[in-house]
Structures are given as structure tokens and as C-alpha cells.
Amino acid sequence: MTAGVAVNVPPASPPPDRAVGRSSGRRRRSASERREARAGILFASPWLIGMLAFTVGPIVASIVISLTDWSLSSSPNFVGLDNYSDMFGSRDFRNSVTVTLTYVLIGVPLFQVAGLALALLLNLKLPGMRIFRTILFLPAVLSGVAVAVLWSQLLNPDGPVNDALRLLGVADPPGWLSSPRWSVPAVVLIGLWSTGTGAIIYLAGLQNVPPELYEVARIDGAGPIRAFFRITLPMITPTLLFTLLNGIIGAFQMFDIAYVLGGSRGGSGGSLSFYLLYLWNEGFRNGRFGYASALAWVFVVVAGVLIVAILKTSNRWVYEESGER
Amino acid sequence: MTGRSASRVMSGSLAYLLLLALSFTILLPLGWMITVALKPDYAPVFTSPTQWFPTGDWHWENFGRALSDPARPFLRYTLNTLVIVALNIVGTVISCSLVGYAFARLRFRGREFLFGVLIVTLLIPWHVLLIPQFLMYFKLGWYGTILPLVVPAFFGNAFFIFLIRQYIRTLPRELELAATVDGCNRLQVFWHVVLPLCRPVLAVCVVFSFLTSWNDLLGPLIYLLRNEDYTVAIGMANMVSRANPKLNLLMAANLIMMVPPIVLYFVAQEKLVGGIASVGIKG
Numbered sequence: 001m002t003a004g005v006a007v008n009v010p011p012a013s014p015p016p017d018r019a020v021g022r023s024s025g026r027r028r029r030s031a032s033e034r035r036e037a038r039a040g041i042l043f044a045s046p047w048l049i050g051m052l053a054f055t056v057g058p059i060v061a062s063i064v065i066s067l068t069d070w071s072l073s074s075s076p077n078f079v080g081l082d083n084y085s086d087m088f089g090s091r092d093f094r095n096s097v098t099v100t101l102t103y104v105l106i107g108v109p110l111f112q113v114a115g116l117a118l119a120l121l122l123n124l125k126l127p128g129m130r131i132f133r134t135i136l137f138l139p140a141v142l143s144g145v146a147v148a149v150l151w152s153q154l155l156n157p158d159g160p161v162n163d164a165l166r167l168l169g170v171a172d173p174p175g176w177l178s179s180p181r182w183s184v185p186a187v188v189l190i191g192l193w194s195t196g197t198g199a200i201i202y203l204a205g206l207q208n209v210p211p212e213l214y215e216v217a218r219i220d221g222a223g224p225i226r227a228f229f230r231i232t233l234p235m236i237t238p239t240l241l242f243t244l245l246n247g248i249i250g251a252f253q254m255f256d257i258a259y260v261l262g263g264s265r266g267g268s269g270g271s272l273s274f275y276l277l278y279l280w281n282e283g284f285r286n287g288r289f290g291y292a293s294a295l296a297w298v299f300v301v302v303a304g305v306l307i308v309a310i311l312k313t314s315n316r317w318v319y320e321e322s323g324e325r
Numbered sequence: 326m327t328g329r330s331a332s333r334v335m336s337g338s339l340a341y342l343l344l345l346a347l348s349f350t351i352l353l354p355l356g357w358m359i360t361v362a363l364k365p366d367y368a369p370v371f372t373s374p375t376q377w378f379p380t381g382d383w384h385w386e387n388f389g390r391a392l393s394d395p396a397r398p399f400l401r402y403t404l405n406t407l408v409i410v411a412l413n414i415v416g417t418v419i420s421c422s423l424v425g426y427a428f429a430r431l432r433f434r435g436r437e438f439l440f441g442v443l444i445v446t447l448l449i450p451w452h453v454l455l456i457p458q459f460l461m462y463f464k465l466g467w468y469g470t471i472l473p474l475v476v477p478a479f480f481g482n483a484f485f486i487f488l489i490r491q492y493i494r495t496l497p498r499e500l501e502l503a504a505t506v507d508g509c510n511r512l513q514v515f516w517h518v519v520l521p522l523c524r525p526v527l528a529v530c531v532v533f534s535f536l537t538s539w540n541d542l543l544g545p546l547i548y549l550l551r552n553e554d555y556t557v558a559i560g561m562a563n564m565v566s567r568a569n570p571k572l573n574l575l576m577a578a579n580l581i582m583m584v585p586p587i588v589l590y591f592v593a594q595e596k597l598v599g600g601i602a603s604v605g606i607k608g
Contacts (some may be wrong), residue, residue, distance in 0.1 A: 054454070
């Protein structure tokens, strides 16, 4: 979640109290103002120190490390962009990108549609809706590990899922995790089970649509389907954009479920070798610090380009409060 | 909505039908997990038809056995995880409320710039931090201890700081001014006036901080080395990857892992759902 969190953060507006401090023009700062400034720095110091030590420092180091061949077995030598060119010749790298993108292509559209549909359903004003919301939002708090452990057994070729499929008339249900072809779809299925998490965000978006708009549409004679396509969908495009970005970034951060289902090496034939799992293997199991850092930076660049591209084209399809569409 | 009552009733019952069906897709797997957790050793698990709910022959001792299994002591794992969770909560609440207060109320040079930096750090994918942070902690001698998993919490979390700052700015200033007039210093104002008022937003931070550290797999996997230091997440991940685990004990342990988040969910559902929703909407 972290990477997407700030996408919708409102622009920091100048604090109202600032004007008061400045209203008397450019005078020397009084003793009390100096004391306040000192207190401010002091109160903010945990984060200031943490930011420098745990974020800025490591980021700079990471760029440098990615240009070396530093590993457990050898001291670092500068190798330029070798790590980056090695990557594109590596079959394992290409495989992990394919696995991750397959998951994005199958999963993200499904999660978007299912999440929105569930949110629409949970937004109906019906008695007892609280109970349904409670049940359907429950997977949001469960850990990837616990959910994956449960599903690793549910998806056993002779397990409950395939038993249900046979009942529904599927004569030859998939082997899921034991079959490389069905491993990624299995992860998507587990993601669908947690659709409630996405629905929470869509539901908040739906509840932000001004009810007057529906009233006007009703008076104009628009049916519920027209109202959905003309009002609901355009009004929640910022939410859709946010979940789209989050979904793509989330695929590159997929770790827990892949690790539990496929083991540390990424499933049979690398079929669950998601990007982060590959990075972790190279960095922490094979001890290739330089190469793993380069992997991280490739992801940053790809994610950055993707986010900019989506945001750039979004003015064509994202509704904004004051701007013209 | 057409307002015609007949079609209303129709669509209403259709909605209930759908909601019931969807609720069952959530509840049945959980029911199956409980059923398996209560079975005796080596009892058939993958039956046809599937046994979705436990009916009899309940072996409650499976939970005790899972907790005290000498090879994978889940009680130990649970206590280890709780220590990490508690330190993360304490660190997060102390550091983030102090920093959030500074950004909300105290004027100092560069505040707006630093707040911009804080927002930018929210966008940094943490992949790039994994290797250099590991090397740093390794050099510090923290590898193999819980320090890398708890110390950063005492240095603030950008998202929680942002939440607390926004919240403090909605509070009226009069109380703080009155306390200052009464002779309180900054720290006293913060401690006696601001912090009590911040309870709702701090509760959100506590809940999310609990869930993140309880559920974390990658951090413990990188930094913890000894079986007796492992967390529940690693314990589970290792247990499932072993060949032919006892499924009843596996599911019992998994249930133990799920209970704290579920309890938290029922205690703080509004805060949790509100917190997730606030991430996704504007303003």
C-alpha cells in the first residue's frame, strides 16, 4: 500500500496560522518565536533523524551499490551498468517479469470490476447490510501468509475447490498449484477472495458522490443503468485510478502469498517467481547485493514511468471537481 | 430506482441472494479450516462431499499441541511476535504524535519544505531500501536480532505522521492557548492537552501498526535467524512448505495466527474500515 498512499493526498495548503506570524511585517524574530522554532525542530527530530538514516542514506547507497558487483563472497568493485545489462540476458529475470505481468493482466482488471461490483452491492440501502459488510470486509485484516496457508490446502487437486467445481459439472478441474499454467490464476483466485479490501475503497468513493446528482438524473428520467454510466462511473474515476496504480505496484510487491504457495524458489518451474521474490532470492539467498539493488531500481524506474504515463493520460478520463473534463 | 414496488422487492431479494452467496464464499473456507483443525491426526481431510463445518469428534487439544510442538513452538512464536508488535506500537505512537504535532502547530523554518519531503517519502518504493538497510544493520551488528524490526518505528512513519498532523489541525487551538497561559510548556501542552484529544487518530495508528507487524513476513525472514526467535508468520510459512505436514495442526496454527487480527477487526471495525477508506479517497 505504501507506495500508492500519497497519490490522492491533497496538496498541502499554507497553514492558516502562518499569516498571523507574518502579519507584522519583517521584524526580528522574537525570543518566543525562536523558542517555538527550536521546539519544532526538537519535536520533529525523530523523523528527521530517521528519514536521513533509514531512507535518504540507504537510497543514495542503493544507487551506488547497484553499480558494483558487491556480494557475500567478494568485496565491491565498480562495474558500471553491468548489473543492468546482465539482467536482460537472464532467463530468471525475464521469467519473473512475465509472471508478474501475467498476474497484472489477469488480476488487476478482475479486481477492479469485482471490487466495484461488490461496493455497488454493499452500497444498497437494505436492512442487515452491516452484517454483510462485516463478513465481506473480513479478509482485509487477514495476513497474506494465513490466507495463503488456508488456500494452499483449499486448492489441493482433490480439495474443496475442485470438489465444488466437480459438483458444478467441471469434469476435469485444474491442478492449480501443482500445475505451472494454473499457478498464477490460483493467486488471482486468492486475490478475488479478498475483493472486500478493494470494495472498502470503492465504497468510500461511491459514498462521496453527491446524492443530488442521482435526484436530478431521476427527474430527467434516467434509469439506474444510465445513472451508473453517466454519474457513478465518471464521479469515481479518481478512485479507479488510485486502485489501478495500487494494483500494478502491488503485483511487483507480491511476496507473502507467492512465498507460501510456491516456496522460496518460486513454485514449480518458477511459475510463482514474482518480481520481489526473485529480488529477495538474488539479494538474500545468493547474496548478490549489487545485482539485487539494480533490480530494485529497474522496478522504481518502470513504476515511475507507468505512474507518470497513467497520470498524464488521466486528464482524459478522470473527473476532477473544479477542472473541465 | 423506478419506485415500482414489485420490481423493488424483486431487486431487493436478488441483492440478498447475491450477498448471501458471497458471504458463504468467505465463511465456508474459514469453516473448513476450523473443521480440519479439530480433526484427529491422519483423518481424511479432502473428503467428497466436503465437510464445511465441524460436526463431531472435536479434538480441541490440537490447538495446545500446535502451540507447544517442540519443533515449531507456536506459543514461542506468538510471544516473539507480540513483543515486536508491542514495541512497534509504542514507538509509532510516541514518535509520530510528536512529529505530527510539530508539523501541525509549531512554526519553524523549513517546515513546509520538510512536510513536502515527508509526502515524497510516502511514494518511495521500499524495494530500494531492502539491500542497503540490510547492509547497514549488518554492520551495526543487528543481524539476527529484532532491532531492525522495531527500532525504525521509534523514528516515525510518514503515513501516520501525515494522518496525525491532519487530525491535529482540525482541533481548536483555544485549549492549547489556555494551557500555555496557565504556564504549561510545549511538552506539557502536548502531553496534557493535545495527546488526549488525539485518541481517535492514535487508535487508527495502533490498529494499523498492529496489523502490519503481526502480518509481516519479509522483515522477519530477512533478519531473524534462530528458530526460537521466529515470528508466527515465518513459523507458518515454514510449516506449510514442509513435506506432508499434519494438516490438522497446520490449520490449528493458522487459526491461531488469524485470531488476533479478527478480534481486532471486531473491536475496531469502524477505525479499520475508515482507515482503509481514507487512503483511497480525496481529502
